[in-house]
Amino acid sequence: MNFTSISRSADEKRVILEGLLGECRGFTELTCKPDDPLMVEITLEPPVGMNSMFQEVWNWVEDESVRCVGIFGMGGVGKTTLLNRVHNQFLQVSHDYNFVLRVVVSRPVNLENLQKAIWEKLKLPEDEWDPSDKESTTSAILKSMKDKNFLLFMDDLWDAIDLLIDLGIPCHDHQNKCKIIFTTRSVEVCNRMKVDKRKKVECLPPNDALQLFRQKLGEKTWISHPGIPEIAHTLVHECKYLPLALITVARAMAGTMDLEDWMNAEKDLKRQVSKFTDMEEEVLKKLEFSYNRLPDEIHKRCFLYLSIFPEDHEIYEDDAIVLWIGEGFLDECDDVHEARTYGRKVFRKLRHACLVESVRQSTPLGEIVKMHDFVREMCLWVYSEHGSKKKKVFVQEEVESFRMEDLKKWKDAERISLWRVESSVDDTSLATISCSRLSTLIIRDTNLRTIPDELFLSMPCLRVLDLSDNYNLQELPDSIWKLINLRYLNLDRAEGKTHEVPVEIKNMSNLVVLILSRNFLVSAEVISNLSSLRLFYWSNVSKYWWKFESSAKFCEIELLEVLQMMQSVEEIDITLITAEGVEKLQSCPKLTSHVRGLCLFVCYGLASFRISVSFMRRLECLQSLDLYYCDFTEINVGTGEYEGSYESPGRYSSNVESHAPKPASFASRDSFQGLRYVTIRRCKDLENVTSLIYHAPFLENLHIEGCGSMKELIVEDIEDNHVTSNRVFPWLASLRLDYLTNLERICRRTLPFPALKEIIVRECPKLKELPMTRDSAKNSLQVIEGEQEWWEGLKWDDPASKQVFSTKFVSCSDAMI
DSSP states (O other): OOHHHHHHHHHHHHHHHHHHHHHTTTOSOOOOOOOOOSOOOOOOOOOSSOHHHHHHHHHHHHOTTOOEEEEEOSTTSSHHHHHHHHHHHTTTSOOOOOEEEEEEOOSSOOHHHHHHHHHHHTTOOGGGOOTTOHHHHHHHHHHHHTTOOEEEEEESOOSOOOIIIIIOOOOTTOSSOEEEEEEESOHHHHHHTTOSEEEEOOOOOHHHHHHHHHHHHOHHHHTSOTTHHHHHHHHHHHTTTOHHHHHHHHHHHTTOOOHHHHHHHHHHHHHOGGGSTTHIIIIIHHHHHHHHTSSSHHHHHHHHHGGGSOTTOOEEHHHHHHHHHHHTTTTTSSSHHHHHHHHHHHHHHHHHTTSSEEEEOOOTTOOEEEOOHHHHHHHHHHHTTTTTTTTSEEEEESOSSOOHHHHHHGGGOSEEEEESOOSOOOGGGGTTOOOTTOOEEEEESOOOOOOOTHHHHTOTTOOEEEOTTOTTOOOOOGGGGGOTTOSEEEETTSOSSOEEOOGGGGGOTTOOEEEEETTEEOOHHHHHTOTTOOEEEEEOOOTTGGGGHHHHHHHHHHHHHHHHHOSSOOEEEEEEEEHHHHHHHHTOHHHHTTEEEEEEEEEETOOOEEEEHHHHHHOTTOOEEEEESOOOSOEEEEESOOSSSSOOOOOOOTTSOOOOOOTTTTTSSSSOSSOOEEEEESOTTOOOOHHHHHTOTTOOEEEEEOOTTOSBSSOSOTTTTTOOGGGSSSSOOEEEEESOTTOOBSOSSOOOOTTOOEEEEESOTTOOOOSOOTTTTTTTOOEEEEOHHHHHTOOOSSHHHHHHHHTTEEEHHHHHO
């Protein structure tokens, strides 16, 4: 091209450009679309009561080694508020994250929508987005994310997500900085997401809860009448400090300045939560999401059943599981052991979903859990078909008497539970009461002296009857034995005097669970006719035990013989009060294999409690062993011939040669594989528990009380006995020693106690040392409880040990406050 041609082309382009500029002379300014901001502040009222939680989570955020943080807790507790506060804090500090995304995860998780949000935030080409080609989409996201420092907030996560496979987001193996923070109602989701740190959000402390309520109510309403703050305190307490409930009630009361309206609101909230303004929509329905996410109908039925326990009631897991078995909820399980395993699985799921929370672990009746009052309200609301049939469940506690208006509610109820009622039922008040729909009746821990016979005649469909802990009952109504549809009957400590179970009980052919105190004398003829019986408990000796001692020997032996022959019985908890009964049990191999709980009470004539190897092996299901008021001097475990290579430990004393089991055999089949709980009380001649401890490697709780002859728990030197220290008490969580006036030591060598959580020592004046170093129970110990004088008199080989454990000590007087 020559210069003339170039010049001509330039002139033509100049003309075109001048024309375009002429068209644009009407514009006074030029604009362009800015880039999306990295983060946008989330509107958030000043959070109340979250400073310490926020600071803990923020410390994790600043720690680059922490890449994934899970925030969990029950619905409405403030998880999202905490997440948003963390999000907004990034706008106040400098950071080098160049990709930030916050998403609310839907139910169920919609992976396509999540990937779409990530794709758009990454500004990947829209024409390349192809949700049908998941592999290519995930690869494109991963390729773009690899060179980024990213921050991902996910709110309300209900299921675990594999970030790399499902979304294309690298996490723990990412070469650059990354942080993933999410909220969930399930600790199980935290575990499956492999979080580095997790934080449970709890309900607010009372003062912070009141501050939140006041903030949402508004100062104008708060100061409008001097009586309002006092009622507000009550409303906050009724909300049980749950933020979602506090906000809902406060907003409903905002602008209400008439004190009478406040007084009515207080009554309404106490009477029926679901009818309070906006409570169904704003609280109960949101909490119901957790219920709806339970895996199957069995989990849901078991959960709803817990509403039969009163508010703030401590629920023993085993207690609830046996009730579930009695109701038939776990009938799909092949046997009682499988049913118990499934029941524990249900409770694990409920704990993980924050529908119940642990109060105390490792008791003879399993873990203890509680339901938050609003979770329980949701539970009752769901069971009553969202409030349309609110009379299906009737729960009452701590009332002075049965009122006629309450008794009339019984006729529509399916489940009734009454707790700590002071006076008896009036016979005349029951004349017109019909409970034709009632399937469950629990009357526990009351001062009832009589129950009229007419009561049970009006309950033809009753399947579960629990009259336990009614010590003052003078007599049981005869109509009980006519309830032929019963599957569960609990008369444990139902009355003090000796009572012979009548022959009519044999008509209860559907009975699966029978729980009796030892003051009920059960004949062989009666028990043998219960063809459906699977769980039989015959324990808890009455204070009037001496009145039936003469008949106990015959009754024990006869009953053990019959139970040995019954094919249906799968689990037994039994108290034996004669030496002959103990001897008989050892000669019943089939029966022994079903014993879950064994108690020896007094057992006159039993000079030594000898447990042979074969007897110990057959006690494969034994979980708890109680020894009360027995006169024997020794517990001799492992007598008889061993199949192994080492010699039986036999009897231990401080002046004989030791034959403790060797490490190779410890925790082998020649030990109690299931024994978790041992309680020994008032066995005044018992010298030590060495043999028992050596054969109970999985022991979790040991409680010894009032054994005046005991100087050492474990005699002999552990190393000299060829048993390494870490083989003794490896699972022990609780050690309690009471009124052991001559106890000088627990054992002679220090022990690691890797699982020990608590030591309680009371009235053991000669115990001057603990078998512990500063490394013992290093990551587990929570408390050492005892008298201040005892603690100050303890001797330590290493001053550092005393310093370490002094932070765990609580005096008995302080513990009782």
